[in-house]
Amino acid sequence: MFENLFPNVDWTAMWEATKETLYMTAVSTFLTFVIGLVLGVLLFLSGPGQLWSNKIVNTITGAIVNLFRSIPFIILIILLIPFTQFIIGTVRGPNAALPALIIGAAPFYGRMVLIALQEIDKGVIEAAKSMGAKTRTIIFKVLLAESMPALISGITVTSIALVGYTAMAGIIGAGGLGTLAYLDGFQRNRADVTLMATILILIVVFIIQFIGDLAVKKMDKR
Amino acid sequence: MIHLTDITKRFGEGPDSISAVDNVTLEIADGEIFGIIGYSGAGKSTLIRLLNGLEMPTSGHVTIGGRKISAIKGKELREARQKVSMIFQHFNLLWSRTVKENIMFPLEIAGVRKADRERKAAELIDLVGLSGRENAYPSELSGGQKQRVGIARALANDPEVLLCDEATSALDPETTDSILNLLTEINERLGLTIVLITHEMHVIRKICHRVAVMEAGKVVEIGDVLKVFQEPQESITKRFVSQITEPVEAKQAIEHLKEEIPSGTLIKLVFVGERTEQPVLASLIREFTIDVNIVQGNITHTHGGAYGTLILQLVGDAEVIGKAIQYLNEKDVRTEVISNV
Numbered sequence: 343m344f345e346n347l348f349p350n351v352d353w354t355a356m357w358e359a360t361k362e363t364l365y366m367t368a369v370s371t372f373l374t375f376v377i378g379l380v381l382g383v384l385l386f387l388s389g390p391g392q393l394w395s396n397k398i399v400n401t402i403t404g405a406i407v408n409l410f411r412s413i414p415f416i417i418l419i420i421l422l423i424p425f426t427q428f429i430i431g432t433v434r435g436p437n438a439a440l441p442a443l444i445i446g447a448a449p450f451y452g453r454m455v456l457i458a459l460q461e462i463d464k465g466v467i468e469a470a471k472s473m474g475a476k477t478r479t480i481i482f483k484v485l486l487a488e489s490m491p492a493l494i495s496g497i498t499v500t501s502i503a504l505v506g507y508t509a510m511a512g513i514i515g516a517g518g519l520g521t522l523a524y525l526d527g528f529q530r531n532r533a534d535v536t537l538m539a540t541i542l543i544l545i546v547v548f549i550i551q552f553i554g555d556l557a558v559k560k561m562d563k564r
Numbered sequence: 565m566i567h568l569t570d571i572t573k574r575f576g577e578g579p580d581s582i583s584a585v586d587n588v589t590l591e592i593a594d595g596e597i598f599g600i601i602g603y604s605g606a607g608k609s610t611l612i613r614l615l616n617g618l619e620m621p622t623s624g625h626v627t628i629g630g631r632k633i634s635a636i637k638g639k640e641l642r643e644a645r646q647k648v649s650m651i652f653q654h655f656n657l658l659w660s661r662t663v664k665e666n667i668m669f670p671l672e673i674a675g676v677r678k679a680d681r682e683r684k685a686a687e688l689i690d691l692v693g694l695s696g697r698e699n700a701y702p703s704e705l706s707g708g709q710k711q712r713v714g715i716a717r718a719l720a721n722d723p724e725v726l727l728c729d730e731a732t733s734a735l736d737p738e739t740t741d742s743i744l745n746l747l748t749e750i751n752e753r754l755g756l757t758i759v760l761i762t763h764e765m766h767v768i769r770k771i772c773h774r775v776a777v778m779e780a781g782k783v784v785e786i787g788d789v790l791k792v793f794q795e796p797q798e799s800i801t802k803r804f805v806s807q808i809t810e811p812v813e814a815k816q817a818i819e820h821l822k823e824e825i826p827s828g829t830l831i832k833l834v835f836v837g838e839r840t841e842q843p844v845l846a847s848l849i850r851e852f853t854i855d856v857n858i859v860q861g862n863i864t865h866t867h868g869g870a871y872g873t874l875i876l877q878l879v880g881d882a883e884v885i886g887k888a889i890q891y892l893n894e895k896d897v898r899t900e901v902i903s904n905v
Contacts, residue, residue: 469656472616472649473670473721474642483669487660563701564659 350532355522360542362436363518366508367546370443371501377448378500379493381407382455383481393477407449415446415507419514439516443507451500458492459485491562498554502547509543519543565757566592566615566725571624573610584610585621586781592774597751597758597867599768599789601804602778608761611778612727615759616648617641629724646674649718653730655710657702663713664689664698670720688716692746708739715746719754726750728760732767740764744771765807769793769866777801790868794836809873814860821859821877822903828879830859830902833892835872844895845874852888854880875902 381403387393388400413421419442426433426441462485470484486493512520519539527536573585584607592598602608613619614626617633626634631644649670657666664685671681689698692712702710711731718726728747732740748771751758762768768775768789775792777785777800784798793809796802818830835844849856857877864871878885892899 463654463656465652465654465656466658468618469650469652470669470673472618472645472727473673473717474645475673476642479673483672484658488658490660561660564703 348534348538350526350534351538352526355526356535356538356542359517359519359522359539360546362516363505363508363520363543363546366436366439366443366511366516366518367501367505367550370440370447370504370508371497373440373444374447374451374500374504375497377444378451378455378497379486381448381452382459383485385452385456386459386485387477387481393480407452410445410449411453413446415442416510416513418442418446419511434515434517436517439508439511439518442511443504446507447500447504450503451496454496454500455489455493458489458496461492462488491558491564494554494561495558498550498558501550501554505543505547505550565594565596565629566590566759567625567627568611568614569625569627571611571614571621571626573607573614573619574622583607583781585614588624588781588783590776590783590786592757592759595751595755595757596774597748597760597772599772599775600759600761600778601763601765601768601775602761603763603800606778607781608778609729612650612729612759612761615725615727616645616650646670646721647723648725648727649721649723650727650729651711651714651718651731653733655702655707655714655734657710657713657717659702662699662701663694663705666702666713667716667720670717674721684720685716688719691719691750692716706739707735708742711735711739711743712746715743715750719750719756723756725757725759728758728762730762731760733762733764737766740767741770747771765804768804769808769864771867773867777804788868789866790836790871793864793866793871794834808864809862809871810860814875817859818875818902821857828855828857828877829885830875830877831889832900832902833874833876834898834900835863835874836869836898844892844897845876848888848891851891852880852884854878854884854888 385400385403385407388396388403410418422442422445423433426438429441430438432438466488467480467484470480475484508516508518509520509523512518512522513524515521519542523536523539526532527539568588568590571585571588572583574581574583576582586607588611600608600611610619614621615628615633617636621634624634625632628644628648633641633644633648636644658669661669667685667688668681671684676684686698689695692715694709694712694716697705697709702713705713732743735743744767747758750756760767760772772789774787775789776783777792777798779800785792785796785801792801793805796805821830845856855878857879859875859877861874862872878888889899889901
């Protein structure tokens with residue numbers, strides 16, 4: 343039946359493309375999570391009245407985050423071509439998409455981390471200080487632990503945005519379902535390939551959302 | 565135990581700066597429950613935060629148990645804080661941790677081994693009366709239970725001093741009393757010095773040995789609780805004392821009486837210690853031919869003894885009333901004429 347509905351779909355290529363999309367999403371989500379946390383925590387702690395209160399660091403970090411958050415992703419990919427070439431050694435294939443994906447998403451997630459940390463009751467941080475906690479303990483055991491549900495729902499949203507970004511990166515040859523839909527589907531006028539690629543992307547998005555929601559529900563004890 | 569010497573804390577710079585604490589010198593003895601009362605903005609919150617170095621004084625020194633809190637920082641200050649712990653108005657528990665995990669948090673900070681953390685937490689859960697709730701999350705607890713967790717957490721590293729920052733202000737009266745009883749018990753059982761700040765005279769009355777009254781950053785009055793209740797010197801202290809001795813209903817009753825029976829003399833009697841147990845009123849009525857209306861009365865029990873007030877309306881011949889008042893004074897009862905119609 344599938345063969346009739348999707349006569350032009352090459353299932354092996356489709357599966358390879360799905361794996362590439364999953365690979366790009368997984369790696370970029372992981373690195374976005376780490377870099378975004380660092381940016382968010384730095385923004386938070388350097389803010390006025392916080393543990394590392396430092397106007398210069400705060401302003402510079404804030405400016406970088408805002409700058410990269412504001413560049414449209416498709417333009418960012420093009421701007422980053424020399425950088426990608428330098429780091430990855432090529433501008434084609436899934437790995438070549440990673441720098442743009444991470445640089446596009448990490449500042450966005452960093453803002454989400456900042457908002458999540460600002461939601462934490464100041465009194466809890468004060469309580470940890472009054473017990474003699476080190477800054478490192480406060481970061482890991484108070485800030486991150488207490489905002490974990492918000493951090494997870496934030497990374498879920500970011501990860502879904504990244505799935506979209508991988509498809510966009512596909513247009514310039516990153517591989518994955520985006521490339522497949524564009525080259526094989528659109529340019530060769532095979533609507534069924536485009537449709538199948540869309541369906542697979544939707545499934546990936548739904549699975550990410552499901553896992554994210556489940557994790558938040560399990561973690562939120564408020 | 566605790567010495568504050570010429571403490572001033574200013575916020576801000578230059579002419580715009582505000583003195584939150586203004587030249588305060590205090591001594592708090594070992595094992596004492598010391599209360600600091602004041603309205604919001606009086607500087608008591610800042611003062612208590614100077615005791616564990618959450619705020620550093622602009623000038624002056626804070627010494628606790630021989631350690632100069634106001635002069636240390638970094639690791640030394642963090643270690644000192646483990647011996648000067650704190651509980652809060654809004655409990656400030658980590659909601660992501662269970663009761664037991666919250667209590668183990670300060671032990672993790674102090675680097676205590678896991679088995680010892682478990683043992684200590686179990687002991688403390690028992691001490692504060694939360695057995696059976698160790699695996700509950702804070703969101704599943706009532707306000708009073710949350711404060712019990714806060715107290716257990718504060719006791720985890722065997723502190724010498726417990727600071728209470730409006731610890732009962734978010735609780736209902738009954739829960740407040742149970743928490744105050746727990747604090748008294750801890751003070752007696754563990755010999756812990758307790759410093760608390762509050763705006764409720766009830767808290768001072770119920771558990772404190774000594775009290776300092778703060779206004780605009782200064783300590784305006786200080787002394788044994790009973791003494792302050794008997795003879796409040798400053799007008800702000802009188803206002804705090806009247807929170808307990810002159811409830812709103814009494815004032816209404818006086819107003820009402822003045823309208824109903826616009827004659828006679830309203831007097832307030834103050835009894836202290838054993839005077840509260842003598843039948844002064846009965847003998848007054850027997851000795852003098854006057855009518856006596858009881859408007860309002862109460863007895864307040866403080867740590868240092870009982871203290872009672874009685875508001876009476878005396879109706880009769882002015883001369884006889886004068887003699888009656890003199891009689892009361894001879895009986896060592898302090899009187900105060902409120903109105904003379």
